[in-house]
Amino acid sequence: MIAWTIYVTFGGAILLLFLPRAYARWIALLTTIGGLILCLVTFVQTPIPDLAHFTTLVRVPWVPALGMNYHLALDGISLTMVLVTGISAVSTVFFSWDVEHRQNEFFFWLLLVVGGCYGVFLSADLFLLFVFYELVIVPKYFLIAIFGSTNKEYGAMKLTLYSFFGGMFVFVGILVAYVAGGSLDLNQLSQFEFSPQLQSWAFPVLFLGFAVLAGIWPLHTWAPTGHAAAPTAGSMLLAGIVMKLGSYAGLRVAMNLFPEGFQMWSKWIAVLAVTGIVYAAAVALRQRDLKFVIGYSSVSHMGFVLLGFATANALGTSGAVLQMFSHGVIAALLFAAAGRMIYRRTHTRELDALSEMNLSHVMPFAAFTFVIATAASMGIPGFSGFAAEITILIGAWKTFPIGVWIAGGGIVLVAAFTLRALKLSFFGEERTEGKIKNGTTLNREQFDPITIPEKIGACMLMLTTFAVGVYPKLLLDRIMPAVETMRFLR
């Protein structure tokens, strides 16, 4: 049934091309809600033991001559990712309620991204997975280049080329796995013993290709630029879901197919991950643009995901999957607050300018949202970020104690830049004069009130991060068994 998330989403996208614009946002909303309902029903109905293995949902021959199948499957990891995709997609539409310019087209590209993400998370055929994976790239370009802000064409091109650059390595890795393993079926390939010599070079090629999309240091620079240039919905989806495609595929394909290659390289992944955590946090500390702060924080948080993978134990890896879920929600919330709630009203994201507006008085709801989001992002207990990061660090303690110390220092830096951004953006000193530094006059009464769709979207995301933070077992029970069956743990 969950396979229908893909069809519903693409169906909605195609419908958007033919119906008049008056219906556009409603179709997008119905489509994404339909997807979310399918996710939730599957989440509730599927018994937990069934989620331990990558269980086939659909399997139809596609190109028999090349051994390609249309093959979808589900386990605890993919269910978690599908669920976060569903939640983000709905809230994304709520935060795009005000898009007027080329509306149909906007939601068309948006739904293509969402559908592609569902596809990647459910694919059990290497070729199919790669089709969905690459399918996401081009809509991102148009979303940013047409609907973005601040240097949008540059950001769009940079992001697209980086994604495709990573895709090139993935392509090589997939071809090698296909040719050497003689199959494209992920379940079959994960039983196949590749020669250690092949694994030693095929693993880094494949994993690095995926990791580019996950924002691994030092190939992360597309992320802040792209996220800052993207429209709010674009940043929410990009940081929230699309970056997870990279880490998910790295886990599902690279690590699971080439376990010995992974053993050889896991140390280096940990080094890159820890460097990314600290480096991105330090850079975020010096940013002036609020979206750049959040963009770098995404890179930093994705570093935790990679660190969790590198631990190569069940706890660390499960924590990484939980972090993918958690960051998907938190990043969406942060970008929604910065891009939609603040920027659409103040038309600036410069922290200096924002600090003179004392927005907490003007927009209490936005301030509340941002406080929750930053608290979750910093890893305050009670929110999902804490649950995920503590699991990763406990897992990492067994393998890389030094890495844990450094990453712990990174958490302090994360707290520092997050608090700085929070203070400057919402709790700056109030100037009684309407005049602010950059020369524009500002009448704060002119800000539109926070709209109902924004409130619904924000509440959805806040509730999710809170629920998972209070009761992480809800997801971990489903993730753990699936992780434990993965080959690289054995």
Add this chain to the structure above:
Amino acid sequence: MSYLELLKLASPEAVVVLTALMVLSIGLLSKRAMAAGGFVAGVGVIISIVTILLLPTNETLFGGMLVISPLASLFKIICLVLAFFTIVLTQTEKASRHAGEYLALVLLATVGLMLLVGSEELLMIFIGLELLGLSLYVMAAFDKADLRSAEAGLKYFLFGSTSSAFTLFGISFIYGMTGATGLAAISTKLATTSVQPLLAVGIVMTLVGFAFKIAAAPFHLWAPDAYQGAPVPSAAFIASGSKVASFVVLGKIVFIGFSPAQGSAGWHAMVAGWSPVLAALAALSIVIGNLVALAQSNVRRLLAYSAVAHAGYTLIGFVAGDREGFSAALFYTTIYAVTLVGAFGVVGIVRRETGGDNFSNFSGLASRSPLLAGCMAVFMLSLAGIPPLAGFFGKFYLFSAALHAGANQALLWLVALGLIGSFVSLYYYLLVLKAVFVDASLLAATRPMERVRSDFLQRATVAVLAAAVVFLGVMPNVLTSRILAAIP
């Protein structure tokens, strides 16, 4: 063998020749030659397809001069379909004074394609090559009033005739060494003797002629001017039909005729033969085509350089050197041809409405005509190799075939080069799409916004081709299984 039987087996070609003559006379008699002649030509092409389907599936006449095989029939049909779309495209051009002659030339070139595809004998292949070439030279130069068209024709002619001379010279060497012109006979002869220098010269010279036809670097210099200057239907035909047929013949020559002299292009295991020669051509084409395309600001010139790169990708399939590689190469060249006819269709409409085909003429196309913009996106993204379009599957097929061939992924270097090339290519294809979707229309500033008006026929053609590209990407099995079944 009676003449009647010969005529029966050659009836598809005969039908097209008769149609060409009819179109010529319509051009002399009728005032509205373009519409009437186009209709007759289209009907003739369809009848020819039907006759191909009615003929027996396997027949070899005169030691391979005329061959009817599943492969030949399949690609005759593909060439005829491409010719059909080219004829439809001619209807969009400004009414020419010599419509009858132009359509007749398209049909004669199509006969050339059919002879090329349906022959396994070097002399007959050369005749087909010349019939095709001479028709195309004239077609390229057909727009007499346009200086660029004359330049295109002249360049195409000079390069083409030189390379034909090379090919003929090469064929004479091969005949001298083996005493045969039939491909099968050459193959049996080569299998018994070792490759001598003189024979190697013959093989390389023969390949030069085809490298020219498929616009592989360094024999590509005619392509940019021909693609940019020639009338749009001519350019589309040069880029599609001519290429497909040339690849089929090249494949037949190397896989049937020169099969004992294959050699190897593996990274640490180069062995002399045609395979390393084609590998070198492929590598050079991918590098030169993609890098030079980066600097273009004219869509047709960009398509020309990208055509060079795509010739390089396709050659990778030949370098793989097995049945799978051949099938992948043929699939790729077919979908490439379909894509390019469509892209030229869009270019033709834009050119008619805005008077040019630079990037600036395409800016804001999305707001003027969403349909054309969407189709252009499909064509460009397919060329860049983005799923779920046909170009992506084509590349996957080609590269996996290349890796399958030879132990230890010996052709990985060529595959890696191809992938880097397609990474570079995404940038310039995106530049075209940026003009179409992102940039504001520059025309709005200079003259009142005019919506692209194009009659139903053109829109339908372009949309059908775009749909075909999507369909072949989602269901590639429809074509691959047929090609695989047709290859012995």
